[in-house]
Amino acid sequence: MDACPAFNRPNMPGEVLLSQYRPGMPFFFASPSGTLLIPDAAQCDPLPGESLTTLLPTLRHWLQQAPDGACIAGAIPFGRQEPVRLWLAKAPRFGQPLQKESHSRPLASQAQFYQSVPSAEDFEAAVGLARDALRQGPVQKVVLGRQLQIETRDAVDQAALLRHLALAHGAGYRFALGLAAQDAPASLMGASPELLIACHDGQFEALPLAGTLARGSHTQEDAQQAQRLLASRKDQHEHALMIQGIREALQGLGCQTWIPETPQLIPTPTLWHLATPIRGRLPASHLGVLDLLQCLHPTPAVGGYPTEPALALMDRLEHDPRGLFTGAVGWCDAQGNGEWAVTIRCAQVQGNRATLYAGAGVVADSDPAAERRETAAKFQTLLGALGLSGWTEGLA
């Protein structure tokens, strides 16, 4: 699939847009196809904080009335009934992709306080309860999340944090989303490796992930970790359940789809993942990326399988509502084109506080300690960017 047309317009280097970002701005997004900055909420029409389901007809109507080049961008929460955080931007700035190989230094934060919510022990206990429930059926997979709350000595430099995430994760979907806040600006920032859906001219692609292992510290160990993940029956099973759910959702919408039979390995700077690149075609020209988003979200990568009983089980086992974590972040235009990533590998940052998010897929033969280690490894994306990779919680 070619890059999305909005990203194809003659436009400025992504690095310029990144340098224009300031904390509190509504939205920054960088993908392998391009860059988008919405610098000014005053140039946006406010969108009501309703759920995507109730808002969809309004979004379509607004996009049709909007001036040429307008787009809708922002984030959709995990819970389908929870309010979205979206902007209708009349003059978004689109840019070219960021250079892949840019060097950027992480921050040098000093942490005064770390707290896992739930605690590591309670997270493992919840995985154990989930695993026992999965052995009884009918649910085959759930995903459980946790938070790492951090207080740093000085306020986190949000522009520098975004800059590092944006330059160090060239293959990912990097974002900063302004959150409603009093006092200091608050943002949700991250570098997600997972493409929920991108659509251009009726053709779509996705890169769903399930199955994760930390990378090795030297070349040989790294190659062994990759092979271990590829050979892991538990991870292959977890991945297959996710693909089954996505296939069913896309068939439900009547899409033609091309799905490889086996997953491939993809690396991030700290993790190996099992990934399946999916391509397809929408069945009708009036459908677009928002229809795909609505039919796919939440995929079993974040919501378990089968969806409804899995969500009910997760609701019983997870302590806190996820909010925007494991929702979708991205943009779309009036032609039905756009790109949405899964909102993972992210943190909410305000002043000297950062809340990091991570989750892990659980199946009937999951090991609670291994799932806990997986979430600890996932925290490393944001910990490393903050300069706090010394926090390990028994990763080894």
Ligand SMILES: C=C(O[C@H]1C=CC=C(C(=O)O)[C@@H]1O)C(=O)O
């Ligand atoms: C919710 C998360 O993981 C999901 C997304 C990618 C890989 C996953 C896994 O391998 O378990 C999870 O399904 C997260 O990374 O925070």
